[in-house]
Amino acid sequence: MSLTRTDKATVKAFWALIAGRADMIGSEALSRLLYVYPQTKTYFSHWKDLSLNSAPVKKHGKIIMAAISDAIGKMDDLTGGLLALSEVHAFTLRVDPANFKLLAHCILVVIATQFPVDFTPEVHVSVDKFLAALTLAIAEKYR
Amino acid sequence: MSLSRKDKDAVKAFWALASKRADLIGSEALTRMIYVYPQTKTYFSHWKDLSLGSAPIKKHGKVIMGGVNEAIGKIDNLTSGLLSLSELHAFNLRVDPANFKVLSHCILVVMAMLFPKNFTPEVHVSMDKFLAALTLAISDKYR
Numbered sequence: 001m002s003l004t005r006t007d008k009a010t011v012k013a014f015w016a017l018i019a020g021r022a023d024m025i026g027s028e029a030l031s032r033l034l035y036v037y038p039q040t041k042t043y044f045s046h047w048k049d050l051s052l053n054s055a056p057v058k059k060h061g062k063i064i065m066a067a068i069s070d071a072i073g074k075m076d077d078l079t080g081g082l083l084a085l086s087e088v089h090a091f092t093l094r095v096d097p098a099n100f101k102l103l104a105h106c107i108l109v110v111i112a113t114q115f116p117v118d119f120t121p122e123v124h125v126s127v128d129k130f131l132a133a134l135t136l137a138i139a140e141k142y143r
Numbered sequence: 144m145s146l147s148r149k150d151k152d153a154v155k156a157f158w159a160l161a162s163k164r165a166d167l168i169g170s171e172a173l174t175r176m177i178y179v180y181p182q183t184k185t186y187f188s189h190w191k192d193l194s195l196g197s198a199p200i201k202k203h204g205k206v207i208m209g210g211v212n213e214a215i216g217k218i219d220n221l222t223s224g225l226l227s228l229s230e231l232h233a234f235n236l237r238v239d240p241a242n243f244k245v246l247s248h249c250i251l252v253v254m255a256m257l258f259p260k261n262f263t264p265e266v267h268v269s270m271d272k273f274l275a276a277l278t279l280a281i282s283d284k285y286r
Binding site for chain 2: 129
């Protein structure tokens with residue numbers, strides 16, 4: 001399910017709207033991921049505090065969201081643009097790609113709670129497709 | 144996880160061997176899918192007989208494998224090569240793409256059973272990646 005011109009335009013426009021709260025969305029999304037899907041804690045066992053809204057989790061959520069915002073600028077070639085990140089995830093972090101879907105879901109849920117009026121079904125499908133395309137690009141170097 | 148040159152060569156080489164039994168692979172795979180994952184019967188309720196070894200299932204398995212065979216010939220550009228098949232699945236058949244993974248699994252199991260010596264781990268990974276790429280191409284027109 002490739003990104004159409006409409007998808008790309010929709011994602012860019014919506015992201016311009018939510019950019020001001022990107023940090024908060026990232027923090028919330030990662031916190032939710034660890035809380036709603038406790039098995040994901042396995043990747044963060046090097047942090048002492050993994051409770052809801054812990055500081056290291058919030059901080060890392062911002063980093064992840066910044067990378068996603070960065071990927072929006074590379075939407076025309078996500079695979080090429082995210083090569084280095086793919087290598088990090090594949091060879092160093094070794095995150096099971098199934099978890100990317102879970103995080104994508106959490107991001108959408110947080111966006112929905114924060115922008116109930118603007119997160120229309122049309123925006124929802126385009127952002128979901130973008131996160132799916134992003135997932136594919138990050139998973140590229142796994143095998 | 145795009146198909147490398149090595150993946151494509153491995154798939155073509157294995158298919159040169161396995162294509163002689165394409166009909167059997169297709170029949171067996173579809174039969175198994177319906178038997179092992181009964182929820183997939185929902186797409187075939189227009190056939191009276193959905194029991195193990197039923198004739199319409201076997202016949203349709205051959206049709207599906209014919210599609211896979213065609214896709215191998217279009218391995219360098221699956222998305223455009225399978226455009227009309229994608230439209231068929233998206234707009235007419237409306238098969239939930241999750242089922243493509245299930246069928247892929249059954250195809251791999253049958254290949255392994257019929258070609259135990261040739262279905263090495265190297266062939267397995269390339270064939271699995273190919274079927275995943277095929278799944279993506281068939282899913283392209285869904286949204």
